[in-house]
Amino acid sequence: MSTSTSAPPRKPMPSALTFDLHAKCSTTKARASTLHLPHGDVPLPIFMPVATQASLKGLTYDQLRQTGCQLCLNNTYHLGLKPGQAVLDAIGGAHKLQGWDRNILTDSGGFQMVSLLKLAQVTEEGVRFLSPHDGTPMLLTPEHSISLQNSIGSDIIMQLDDVIATTSPDHARIHEAMERSVRWLDRCIDAHKYPERQNLFCIIQGGLDLELRKQCCEAMVARDTPGIAIGGLSGGEAKEDFCKVVDTCTGLLPEKKPRYVMGVGYPEDLIVGVALGADMFDCVWPTRTARFGNAVVPSGTLNLRHRSYAEDFRPVQEGCTCSICRPRDQGGLGITRAYIHHLTAKETVGAHLLTMHNVHYLLSLMGSARQAILEDRFPAFLREFFANLYGEKSNYPSWVVDALRGVGVDLMDD
Numbered sequence: 001m002s003t004s005t006s007a008p009p010r011k012p013m014p015s016a017l018t019f020d021l022h023a024k025c026s027t028t029k030a031r032a033s034t035l036h037l038p039h040g041d042v043p044l045p046i047f048m049p050v051a052t053q054a055s056l057k058g059l060t061y062d063q064l065r066q067t068g069c070q071l072c073l074n075n076t077y078h079l080g081l082k083p084g085q086a087v088l089d090a091i092g093g094a095h096k097l098q099g100w101d102r103n104i105l106t107d108s109g110g111f112q113m114v115s116l117l118k119l120a121q122v123t124e125e126g127v128r129f130l131s132p133h134d135g136t137p138m139l140l141t142p143e144h145s146i147s148l149q150n151s152i153g154s155d156i157i158m159q160l161d162d163v164i165a166t167t168s169p170d171h172a173r174i175h176e177a178m179e180r181s182v183r184w185l186d187r188c189i190d191a192h193k194y195p196e197r198q199n200l201f202c203i204i205q206g207g208l209d210l211e212l213r214k215q216c217c218e219a220m221v222a223r224d225t226p227g228i229a230i231g232g233l234s235g236g237e238a239k240e241d242f243c244k245v246v247d248t249c250t251g252l253l254p255e256k257k258p259r260y261v262m263g264v265g266y267p268e269d270l271i272v273g274v275a276l277g278a279d280m281f282d283c284v285w286p287t288r289t290a291r292f293g294n295a296v297v298p299s300g301t302l303n304l305r306h307r308s309y310a311e312d313f314r315p316v317q318e319g320c321t322c323s324i325c326r327p328r329d330q331g332g333l334g335i336t337r338a339y340i341h342h343l344t345a346k347e348t349v350g351a352h353l354l355t356m357h358n359v360h361y362l363l364s365l366m367g368s369a370r371q372a373i374l375e376d377r378f379p380a381f382l383r384e385f386f387a388n389l390y391g392e393k394s395n396y397p398s399w400v401v402d403a404l405r406g407v408g409v410d411l412m413d414d
Helices: 061-066 076-091 094-098 110-116 142-152 171-191 210-223 239-250 267-275 285-290 337-344 349-374 378-390 398-405
Strands: 018-024 031-037 040-044 046-049 071-074 103-106 127-130 137-140 156-158 199-204 227-230 259-261 280-283 294-297 300-303
Touching: 018 349, 031 349, 040 046, 040 349, 046 071, 046 349, 061 349, 076 094, 076 142, 094 103, 103 142, 137 142, 142 156, 142 171, 171 199, 171 210, 199 210, 210 239, 227 239, 239 259, 239 267, 239 398, 267 280, 267 349, 267 378, 267 398, 285 294, 285 349, 294 349, 337 349, 349 378
Parallel strands: 046 280, 071 103, 103 156, 156 199, 199 227, 227 259, 259 280
Antiparallel strands: 018 031, 031 040, 127 137, 294 300
């Protein structure tokens, strides 16, 4: 089967979002905008924390609100298994299930099918797999994925796409996955029951082949979904290849729609992604690394399990405004590195505190990038960010330098 580059005849899809583009960097491709969604406005660019099973590990939703989060992720695969679609329908969706009054984005479940389950098989019909509970043969189709996400009630829902590792040497399989993802998008559009209150995003595939990515962009853009994601990355590919794919795709996408690069969470990746024209990012990394005692700070990460922090009574990050770092006389908890070091030895509360800090840090970082774009000083922001992160210019990764040179910023200039 071949991919049609023009959308099949259909009525225009209703949209439950409004996208306001406020400013563009005069040098790079960075943008500052606002995404108006059913559960509130979302400033872009944004990092979205991942609450896999309707819970961000270690945090209550009140604590998540304290970080400033306006949009988080839930996982369709896990919610479909537990509590299940019947419970979601009975309670009225995931917002009510978890007591979250802000926005939710759900993935399609396809990535978990392929990455977590052995013996998963992708066919034109959908993804066949064995139930992790009792071994019963199961099938996830585009229609079923959309039905689950309709029951979840998320503000942004993702199409089921044919996921394959970007590092796969099987070019024919990558080509097949790209074309199938377009066909599955058409099925998702037809199955979507609530386009007036849930926004369906398409997902660009094509591996590291820039020509396939261009073909997929053309076909997906023709379907005119409310937003567009760039998928199939952050799977072990070289950072240089990652940047080329993002740069190529953003250059072909509509200016007045949000652009979401899936699975990105390292601070340097986020900032380069913004410079390349992307708006939205998600990753489990800031919460996962917190569980290993790591605090994310402007200079990188601090492993607070290390004994050198046993008598370090400074806040986790000097000047940070999160509730963990803020002094008590400013309404914060006044947590010190020494206390986190003490807790991480045996107590899970240390991981909870670091999760709050790490999520706040990434949200604040994106807010700072946004402000720099609005004030048209984003190149200076880039220079300051990477100087803080890497110190000497000789430490700057070549992929960062090359990617930013491609959009007009030379970090190596004095």
